[in-house]
Amino acid sequence: MLIQQTLSQLRMLRLNAMAEALEHQRDRPALHELTFEDRLGMLIEIECQARDTRRIDRLLKQARLKVSAAPEDIDYRSSRGIDKRQIASLLTGDWIQRGQNIIITGPTGAGKTWLACALGLQATRHGMTVAYRRLPRLLEDMDIAREDGSLPRFRAQLQKTRMLILDDWGVSKMTARGRQDLLEIIDDRVGMLSVVITAQMPVTEWHVYIGEPTIADAILDRIVHNAHRIELKGDSMRKQSKI
Structure with missing residues (x-):
């Protein structure tokens, strides 16, 4: 009993x-x-x-990660350009504690989104909040929030996220409003919260993509100089998975 x-x-x-x-x-x-x-x-x-x-x-x-990806499944073949020691360091989560960023670049299908989501999963294992957003859709959602008056709450929610994944950087045209919104998003995170950016476009082309020189300088200064860079190489992983 x-x-x-x-x-x-x-x-x-x-x-x-x-x-x-x-x-x-x-x-x-x-x-x-x-x-x-x-x-x-x-x-x-x-x-x-x-x-x-x-x-x-x-x-x-x-987090609503786009793909199910785990760090244990990362493909470290030399042809992909992934530094195993760098990834091992990033998986500790120390870079998030320091409010640093990650920039993942490479051709279509190289596994940029997959790797970003694997890092996102690892962050949740460390008890950290994560959010996955496609940059074009995020900027659209901010426009909608501005129209219905919920923009302050929308930005406050983003600020509660320790690791923000911005996928598909550079795939759609940047508008004047989009540039300003992006600057506000990045500025809210400087030195405290982390951003992971995936892009086909090399970093050297980002200034031209953003467009307005003053805002471009401000955004890149807040992202690039405090970022770990991963440049993926090789053929599309999607094509290889169909073989």
Whole structure:
């Protein structure tokens, strides 16, 4: 009777994984030979693992990453131009703690979005908030938010995100309003929050793409000089996956 009361209290305290593990221990006589401290430690570890899993699942749902990609599956073939030591350093998450950025460039299909999403997944494992946005769609959404009066709330939500992935940089024409909105987004993050940018266009062409020299200088100064660069090479990974 006491064990049922304990199980009920554990569930009331939302320690569901611990409750299930305790029931599992009851059905495993071999575990009864362990000390009380060892069995309690096992229960606590299982509860912590379950909470970590739920936390990561919640962060991933909020991130809305475009593709399912994991760091363990990164293709390090030399032809792709990926420095394994650089990636290992980035996977620690220290660059996010320092408010630094990442710029991933390369041809169509080289795996830029995939790699950005793998880094996003790793950030959630470190308990950090992540958001994936295509830059053209983000600027459109800001226009809509401006029209309906929700722009301050929209920007506040972006500021709560430790790692913002801006995919498809340079694929659509930059408008005057888009330049200003982009500057505001980047300026809100300088030195505190991180940006990951993926682009087919090399960084040397970004100034011309943004257009207005003063704003272009301001945006690039806030991004490029505090960024880790990854230049992907090789044939399209999409074509290779069909072989």
